[in-house]
Amino acid sequence: MSRRTIFTEQAPRAIGPYSQGVQVGNLVFTAGQTGVDPATGQLVAGGIVEQTRQALRNVQAILEAAGCSLADVAKTTVFLTDMNDFQAMNGVYAEFFPVAPPARSTVQVGALPLGARIEIEAVAFKPIEDKQG
Numbered sequence: 001m002s003r004r005t006i007f008t009e010q011a012p013r014a015i016g017p018y019s020q021g022v023q024v025g026n027l028v029f030t031a032g033q034t035g036v037d038p039a040t041g042q043l044v045a046g047g048i049v050e051q052t053r054q055a056l057r058n059v060q061a062i063l064e065a066a067g068c069s070l071a072d073v074a075k076t077t078v079f080l081t082d083m084n085d086f087q088a089m090n091g092v093y094a095e096f097f098p099v100a101p102p103a104r105s106t107v108q109v110g111a112l113p114l115g116a117r118i119e120i121e122a123v124a125f126k127p128i129e130d131k132q133g
Helices: 048-065 083-096
Strands: 003-006 021-024 027-030 073-080 103-108 118-125
Touching: 021 048, 027 048, 048 073, 048 083, 048 118, 073 083, 083 103
Parallel strands: 073 103
Antiparallel strands: 003 021, 021 027, 027 118, 073 118
8 A cells, every 4th residue: 555745835844753744545644733724833813613624725736736625535533632622623624524424532731832812634535546547
């Protein structure tokens, strides 16, 4: 089974020894994405709504670099530093997954890199292209 590293300038660069995404066979795994603007390397201004929107845009960019879309996502994990942000996060999340949303786990964590309030990772299914002619 082949393994391919995914990289795009449309998502923040890794701040450690990890890849933005990895494809193994027909599965694509994204690294956790926070609300960091890839153009500035800084968290977006605002609160949980803005950070959630940017985190999902970052996940989307990595998936697109792998040849997938948000519609291909089978599972996400959402990490919140404050579970009181759940409803606001959920409202933005629903904008990105309006129909047949993926399975999801949401957990509260003590802290996230750069003081982020949210981090989201995804696992997507990428159909293997038919090589027949």
